[in-house]
Amino acid sequence: MSNVVTITGVKKLYKMGSEIVAALNGVDLKIDSGEFVALMGPSGSGKSTLMNILGCLDRPTVGSYKLLGKEVSGLSDDELAIIRNKTIGFVFQNFNLLPKLTSLENVALPAVYAGLSSKDRKALALDALKKVSLDDRAEHLPSELSGGQRQRVAIARAIAMKPSIIMADEPTGNLDTKSTLEIMQIFRDLHAAGSTIILVTHEPDIAQTAERQILVKDGKITKDILTAHTDEKIDII
Amino acid sequence: MKLQTIEYYFREVIISMIRNRWMSFASIGTVAVSLFILGVFLIIVMNMGKMASSLESQVQISAYLNDEISKEERADIERMTRDLSAVSKVEYIPKESALKILRERLGDNRKILDALGESNPLPNSFLVTVTSADAVKTTAAAISDLYGVEEVKYGQDVASNLFNLTHLMRFFGVVLTVILSGATIFIIANTIRLTVFARRKEIAIMKYVGATDWFIRIPFILEGIGLGIIGGTLSAIFLRNFYSAMAEKIYTTLAFFPMIEQYPFMNYVTLSLILAGIFVGILGSTVSLKRFLQV
Known part of the structure; x- marks a missing residue:
């Protein structure tokens, strides 16, 4: 299997007054194509920073990040935006849907930025909505949908451009148990269909869904285990 | 796009x-x-x-004369002005005509001139036309040097x-x-x-x-x-x-x-x-x- 993500010696340093704080302090990570990875860690661990770097929302201060074999750590903001548009699909805890747009329009949004025609956008968006079984809610506004349905729209938006990675940041944090199960099933289905998924969560039972669990603490990866067989892959500590 | x-x-x-x-x-x-x-x-x-x-592009010079000068002296001024190279026309405007012109220009306000009674404070003058705007300044200077010329006025001043x-x-x-x-x-x-x-x-x-x-x-x-x-x-x-x-x-x-x-x-x-x-x-x-x- 080919590497989708290869991170080597990544540090993210912030200047706070006269002190330099390392949000990430030397991270090495490889994620293969088709893997389902849960990224865990307490708040302030550097988990969000790692997520931002993986999602091309931020750049490492030091180190290398190869996405699909291409070095992306030195790219410009616009180049990163294009990578986010074509390679990465985001799902967030608070759905992040545009309230004035219908489900279909929300899902079609990445395709707008990719410059696709209205017809192609609609086809892509409908296809993605079908995958989350919400094609019958295409013309509904987010306010007319339940939390679980909104998150399904967000997932449809994340997969519309057929990205190489789906990044989900606490996707079930705002959902009831029933919706949580539904959403996790969708992620499992996407994984079964071959998608690479990185799931950020602090709930151990959600992390159990993933086949691999990575624990971030004090800006470092402190645990990297396979869930299915519970055998330790790497154990730094 | x-x-x-x-x-x-x-x-x-x-x-x-x-x-x-x-x-x-x-x-x-x-x-x-x-x-x-x-x-x-x-x-x-x-x-x-x-x-x-x-x-600035106006090519006329007004040369105001001293009231005291004789007719001969005035004729000398006119002759010498005509002899200047850039001068194309010299017109004599006696003080009576000047007053008449002023009266016309004032229009409805001409009554203010009644205060003058019979006296006429305006001088006799020559209206000198020059061939080009460039020559106005030097010609005006030459005219002002002539005996009997009190004052020279032309557009460039105002301009x-x-x-x-x-x-x-x-x-x-x-x-x-x-x-x-x-x-x-x-x-x-x-x-x-x-x-x-x-x-x-x-x-x-x-x-x-x-x-x-x-x-x-x-x-x-x-x-x-x-x-x-x-x-x-x-x-x-x-x-x-x-x-x-x-x-x-x-x-x-x-x-x-x-x-x-x-x-x-x-x-x-x-x-x-x-x-x-x-x-x-x-x-x-x-x-x-x-x-x-x-x-």
Whole structure:
């Protein structure tokens, strides 16, 4: 299997007054194509920073990040935006849907930025909505949908451009148990269909869904285990 | 750029202007008032410039004579003036004619001359026509040196004063432009900032799903341009009405004043004001985006 993500010696340093704080302090990570990875860690661990770097929302201060074999750590903001548009699909805890747009329009949004025609956008968006079984809610506004349905729209938006990675940041944090199960099933289905998924969560039972669990603490990866067989892959500590 | 994208941008701009209608109204008002004031300055300066040039190009010199000189001496002055190389015509204007001309010029106000009674304070004079404007100054100097010539007057005197005044007005115009542009840019920047603030969540979402910085910026810049164009157009409409009203008033009272013809002059002014509106719009929105939109 080919590497989708290869991170080597990544540090993210912030200047706070006269002190330099390392949000990430030397991270090495490889994620293969088709893997389902849960990224865990307490708040302030550097988990969000790692997520931002993986999602091309931020750049490492030091180190290398190869996405699909291409070095992306030195790219410009616009180049990163294009990578986010074509390679990465985001799902967030608070759905992040545009309230004035219908489900279909929300899902079609990445395709707008990719410059696709209205017809192609609609086809892509409908296809993605079908995958989350919400094609019958295409013309509904987010306010007319339940939390679980909104998150399904967000997932449809994340997969519309057929990205190489789906990044989900606490996707079930705002959902009831029933919706949580539904959403996790969708992620499992996407994984079964071959998608690479990185799931950020602090709930151990959600992390159990993933086949691999990575624990971030004090800006470092402190645990990297396979869930299915519970055998330790790497154990730094 | 794709048609859908352009459509998207225009929809965004109109929605945003309506959403922040009071700020948009304030911005448009500021642009309109500022550009109107600048426009008034511009047309005054340009008209003064034109008047100065037209005075400067006048090729007539008035040589006022001493009352005491004899007829022979006057004839000498006339002969010597005629002998000057650049002089094409010399016309004698006795003081009686001068008074008559003045009486005519005063029109309804001619009564003030009654106070003079029988006396005539005006001197005899020669009206000297010169072949070219360039020769006016040296010819005037030569005439003033002649015995019996009291004073020499020609358009350049007034013209140079007028030019000085024009320079001064231009200077104030520049200062005013800087101050008013600053105020306008500030107001536009604030309006755009409100828009950015109102849409910050949307902007974050757009960034997540891969909108490039320019894709995010363009609607805001277009909004700035839109505010500028509307303000600029309003100021141009006011100014056109102002100029035609002024022109009408001046033609009936100061018919000799060489005002710049309304067309195409006012078309250029209109275009300049709209371009200036666009310029402050772009500047205002860019300033705001730089400070408040971390993309």
